[in-house]
Amino acid sequence: MLRKALLVARWEFVTTVTRRAYIFAVVAMPVFYGGMYVLAGLAGQSALTRSSRVPTGIVDQTHLVDVTLATKLEAQRSRSRPDLLEVLPRSGGAASSTPVALPVSAALIPYDTLESALAALQARQIGLVVVLDADYLRTGTVTTYARDSGFFAQQVHRQRQVQVADAIRASLIGAALSNETLSRAYAPVASVKRWRVDPGGHREAVTDMSALGPFAGPMGVFILFTMAIFFSAGFLQQATVADRQNRMIEILLSSVNSDELLIGKLMGLGGAGLLQVAIYVALVIVPGSTLLAIFEVPLTTLALSTVYFVIGYLLFGCLMAGTGMIARTGQEAAQLSALWTLVSASPVFFIASIGTAPNGTLARALSFMPLTSPVTMMLRLASGEVPITDIVISIVIGCVAISGALRSASKIFRVSALMFGQRPTLPEFARWMRAT
Amino acid sequence: MSDQSSAAAAIRVDRVSKRFHKVVALDDVSLEIPRGEIFGLLGPNGAGKTTLIRLILDIMRPDAGRIELFGRPFQPADRDQIGYLPEERGLYPREKVGAVLSYLGSLKGLSPDTARAETARWLERFELADAVDKRVEQLSKGNQQKLQIAATLLAKPSIAILDEPLSGLDPVSARVANAVIREYAAAGHTVVLSTHQMNLVETLCARVLMIARGRSVLYGSLGEIKRAHSDNSVRVLSTADYRGCALVARVESSDGADQPAQVQLREPATPDEFLAWLVAHGARVQSFERLATPLEEIFVRVAERAEVPC
Numbered sequence: 001m002l003r004k005a006l007l008v009a010r011w012e013f014v015t016t017v018t019r020r021a022y023i024f025a026v027v028a029m030p031v032f033y034g035g036m037y038v039l040a041g042l043a044g045q046s047a048l049t050r051s052s053r054v055p056t057g058i059v060d061q062t063h064l065v066d067v068t069l070a071t072k073l074e075a076q077r078s079r080s081r082p083d084l085l086e087v088l089p090r091s092g093g094a095a096s097s098t099p100v101a102l103p104v105s106a107a108l109i110p111y112d113t114l115e116s117a118l119a120a121l122q123a124r125q126i127g128l129v130v131v132l133d134a135d136y137l138r139t140g141t142v143t144t145y146a147r148d149s150g151f152f153a154q155q156v157h158r159q160r161q162v163q164v165a166d167a168i169r170a171s172l173i174g175a176a177l178s179n180e181t182l183s184r185a186y187a188p189v190a191s192v193k194r195w196r197v198d199p200g201g202h203r204e205a206v207t208d209m210s211a212l213g214p215f216a217g218p219m220g221v222f223i224l225f226t227m228a229i230f231f232s233a234g235f236l237q238q239a240t241v242a243d244r245q246n247r248m249i250e251i252l253l254s255s256v257n258s259d260e261l262l263i264g265k266l267m268g269l270g271g272a273g274l275l276q277v278a279i280y281v282a283l284v285i286v287p288g289s290t291l292l293a294i295f296e297v298p299l300t301t302l303a304l305s306t307v308y309f310v311i312g313y314l315l316f317g318c319l320m321a322g323t324g325m326i327a328r329t330g331q332e333a334a335q336l337s338a339l340w341t342l343v344s345a346s347p348v349f350f351i352a353s354i355g356t357a358p359n360g361t362l363a364r365a366l367s368f369m370p371l372t373s374p375v376t377m378m379l380r381l382a383s384g385e386v387p388i389t390d391i392v393i394s395i396v397i398g399c400v401a402i403s404g405a406l407r408s409a410s411k412i413f414r415v416s417a418l419m420f421g422q423r424p425t426l427p428e429f430a431r432w433m434r435a436t
Numbered sequence: 437m438s439d440q441s442s443a444a445a446a447i448r449v450d451r452v453s454k455r456f457h458k459v460v461a462l463d464d465v466s467l468e469i470p471r472g473e474i475f476g477l478l479g480p481n482g483a484g485k486t487t488l489i490r491l492i493l494d495i496m497r498p499d500a501g502r503i504e505l506f507g508r509p510f511q512p513a514d515r516d517q518i519g520y521l522p523e524e525r526g527l528y529p530r531e532k533v534g535a536v537l538s539y540l541g542s543l544k545g546l547s548p549d550t551a552r553a554e555t556a557r558w559l560e561r562f563e564l565a566d567a568v569d570k571r572v573e574q575l576s577k578g579n580q581q582k583l584q585i586a587a588t589l590l591a592k593p594s595i596a597i598l599d600e601p602l603s604g605l606d607p608v609s610a611r612v613a614n615a616v617i618r619e620y621a622a623a624g625h626t627v628v629l630s631t632h633q634m635n636l637v638e639t640l641c642a643r644v645l646m647i648a649r650g651r652s653v654l655y656g657s658l659g660e661i662k663r664a665h666s667d668n669s670v671r672v673l674s675t676a677d678y679r680g681c682a683l684v685a686r687v688e689s690s691d692g693a694d695q696p697a698q699v700q701l702r703e704p705a706t707p708d709e710f711l712a713w714l715v716a717h718g719a720r721v722q723s724f725e726r727l728a729t730p731l732e733e734i735f736v737r738v739a740e741r742a743e744v745p746c
Contacts, residue, residue: 004543011539015531247526251587254493254520255543257512414495 004256008264009271016235016272026279054127055107056160057117058167061134067108069174070167070186077187106160108167118145128157130164221302222382224277225309226375230345232273232313233320239269240324241333249325249416258413262406266317273313301381304391308381311398312374316344318405319371325409325416340371347376358383359390367394370401444507446471446595446626447492452501454487461487463650464501469628469643471594474621476637476644476658477630480739484650485630486523489597492628493520505595516545519593523600523630525584529573533559536572537587544591551590558586562612578609585613589620596620599630614639634732646735648742658731665734669727670707671696676719683710696723 016022058065109126111117117129129145136142142164146157170186177185196204243249252261319340327333347354347366354363358380366376373394380386447469454462462484469475479485490496491503494510505514528536534555541551559565562582567575572583581604589596601617602610617640621627629641637644637658644661646654654661673696678684683705688698701710707726714721 007539007542015528019530242528246528247522247524248528250495250522251520251525251540252543253495254518254522255515255540257515 004260005264005267008252008256008261009266009268012239012265012268013271016239016269017275022272022276026276030280053106054124055109056164057109057111057120057126057129058164059111059114059117059129059131062132062136064132064136064171065108065110065164065167066171066174067110067167070108070170073166073170073183073186074163076183106163108164114145121145121147128160130161132168219382221305222375222378224281225305225312225378226345226348227280228270228274228277228309229312229316229374230341231276232270233316235269235272236265236317237320237324237333237337238330239265240321241327241330244325244327244416245329249413253414258410259406261413262318262321262410265321266314270313270317304381305378307395308374308377308398311395311402312344312378314402315370315374315398315405316340318402318409322405322409322412325412343371344375347372347379351379354379355383358386364390368397370397373398445469445504446473446506447628448502448504448507449488449492450502450504452488452491452498452503454484454491454496454498460650462491462498462647465645465647465650465652466501467645467652467655469626471626472621472624473642474617474627474629474640476641477628477647478632478634478637478644478654478735479647483647485647486599488647489520489522489599489628489630492597493518516591517594519544519588519591519596521584521588521596521598521601527572527580527583527587530571532568533564533570533572533575533583534568537583537590540587541590544593546591554590554592555586558590561616562586578605581605582609582613585616589616592625595626595628597628597630600632601629602631602633602636634730634735638731646738648739651742653738653742654734661734662728662731665729665737666727667700667729668703668705668707669698669700670710671698671723671725671727672710672714672721673697673723674714674719674721676714676717676721681710681713683713696725698727 058067106127109120111120111129114129114131117126117131120126121129124147127146131143131145133139133141133143142161144157144161146153166186170182173185174182194205198204243252256264320337323337323340324333327336350362350366353360354366354376357363363376363380366372367380367390377386377391377394380390445468447467449465449467452462452465453460465484465488467475477485477488487496491498492505492510494514503510505511505517534552537555537558538548538551541554542548546554556565556568559568562579562585564575564579564582567579572580575583585598585601588598598617602613605613614636617627617629621640627640629637631637641658643657644654645652672678673694678687678697678699683701684699685702686700688700699710701707707724711721711724714724
């Protein structure tokens with residue numbers, strides 16, 4: 001049985017991965033979206049850098065703000081937060097491998113009058129004017145003047161206001177405090193050292209990279225396997241619809257039985273889907289260091305996620321293949337299978353709830369429903385520790401569901417040979433299923 | 437294979453019935469096809485021929501009765517021994533001709549090398565050797581039809597079931613396909629030919645089964661069936677006056693005196709007795725021909741009779 005299933009698998013894999021549409025989807029789309037992502041990132045960073053370099057004007061009618069002191073303290077804060085430092089290009093324009101320590105925040109420029117500050121604003125020499133009115137100490141009110149409005153401009157303006165607020169606070173208490181205390185008053189949490197305590201009570205220093213690992217790795221596995229399930233099942237449905245449209249089903253069923261045909265298709269097209277995801281991963285989705293984070297995924301999480309991927313793909317694939325056999329066209333198949341797709345992907349809508357409470361009622365309920373179980377369990381494994389009983393129950397439920405789905409899909413393959421060119425009503429279909 | 441099994445019929449269908457809800461697709465149908473025979477499976481559309489084929493192929497199971505291949509019930513390995521060309525057929529249109537044939541050959545149990553060699557041989561046989569690297573959709577409909585026949589016979593299955601094998605073929609290609617089917621049977625393989633082309637059946641088949649409304653209405657050797665459905669007529673050109681003959685029931689005269697007349701004989705008189713009567717009465721006989729009812733005429737009569745409710 002396996003020999004013929006492998007022959008079908010090989011054929012389906014080779015004919016799928018050599019198809020132009022597949023090659024386009026695998027190579028051109030990530031390159032396009034990756035290119036757009038890089039361009040958008042560069043453009044956004046450039047805009048942010050430009051806007052943050054434009055100084056903030058301050059009109060201090062209370063004569064309260066010590067701009068020199070605030071600039072010094074801001075430089076100290078920036079040095080203690082290397083992640084906030086910019087990498088500035090060298091004179092040649094290429095990115096420097098050695099970061100140049102400059103504060104990301106803009107400089108403060110004092111102006112004597114509002115008119116002169118507004119003139120500088122109009123001349124684009126400053127990005128915002130902050131006025132401390134004469135009664136500021138009593139009211140705490142500041143007035144701001146800006147050229148740009150809109151969501152993103154407001155964000156930059158708020159950062160500038162925070163910087164001015166820090167400067168005011170430091171100036172207010174500067175005379176009464178030592179340098180060190182003043183630095184802490186200006187930047188109470190300049191940097192954070194993190195430790196992780198495991199269930200055994202052992203402590204482990206957490207770096208920014210390793211802090212990303214425990215979450216990003218399993219979450220990356222979840223995303224990749226979820227994508228692979230849907231890509232592969234999509235291929236499977238396309239292939240079954242094509243077999244029906246090409247009138248190949250009866251010819252194939254005279255050489256292989258419906259189980260061999262279905263299992264072969266599941267293997268071959270599952271491989272094509274996994275290959276597509278693997279190429280996406282290699283090209284765009286998990287470049288460089290994030291890929292390393294995936295390698296930090298605990299072996300048990302990776303193994304269990306693989307198990308749930310296989311369960312999810314087999315179950316969803318059988319449903320998609322069966323639906324593809326009932327439909328007359330690819331479009332009709334997509335419409336008919338929308339129910340499976342929506343239900344199977346529904347745990348993604350609850351990603352926040354499941355991620356926050358991986359052992360909560362919602363997460364557990366979705367884990368025990370065959371269609372939602374694989375995605376939910378992968379998400380739970382990515383979000384925390386999952387009780388072994390839940391793992392065992394969900395795997396058993398998945399295996400039982402696969403057995404039923406395989407049997408049904410296999411029968412649908414046989415029935416489909418009887419109904420070329422027509423789509424029966426549900427009662428007709430049920431009668432044929434009973435008769436075959 | 438043992439002597440006993442090699443002597444057994446290639447296909448034996450024993451009192452098989454199949455029903456789809458209220459529709460009786462097959463009702464108590466039996467047949468036996470020995471090895472190496474070309475057997476005709478006839479019947480109007482919807483008569484149950486395709487259902488019978490699917491039961492033989494184990495795509496479906498009968499509700500009652502028994503089907504044996506090579507003297508025993510169907511076994512999974514038998515799929516490699518049956519080539520099937522269904523009526524609703526196609527090939528992977530975007531794949532290369534050679535790859536498709538090799539794939540279908542390998543599904544029938546051929547090794548990759550043998551599948552490639554047989555592919556080349558069959559493409560050569562159908563004069564399509566230069567199409568091996570073309571996509572199937574680049575070939576004409578007739579050439580695709582030839583590919584489908586090649587795909588069915590590629591692995592040299594012991595039984596080939598061909599449903600309308602010549603539909604869509606031009607006369608030249610049909611002649612080639614006809615020859616291929618003859619050669620295939622001559623090599624000891626069994627061929628089941630399901631078709632509405634009665635001339636093809638008369639040319640190729642030794643025996644036939646006709647199904648109508650799910651029931652067997654004709655079964656046996658073609659000669660016997662034709663004799664049984666003959667209307668006992670002769671076409672004769674002679675100097676005799678047939679009206680005076682007690683053996684003659686009716687005479688349909690021809691237009692001219694030098695044209696033959698069609699003479700229907702009374703039962704149980706035979707054409708031999710009538711010829712003897714002509715000679716005995718000193719008639720000069722220029723031509724004498726037994727008239728057999730064409731199979732197509734028999735088909736229509738039997739099918740119409742089957743349509744009349746009992």
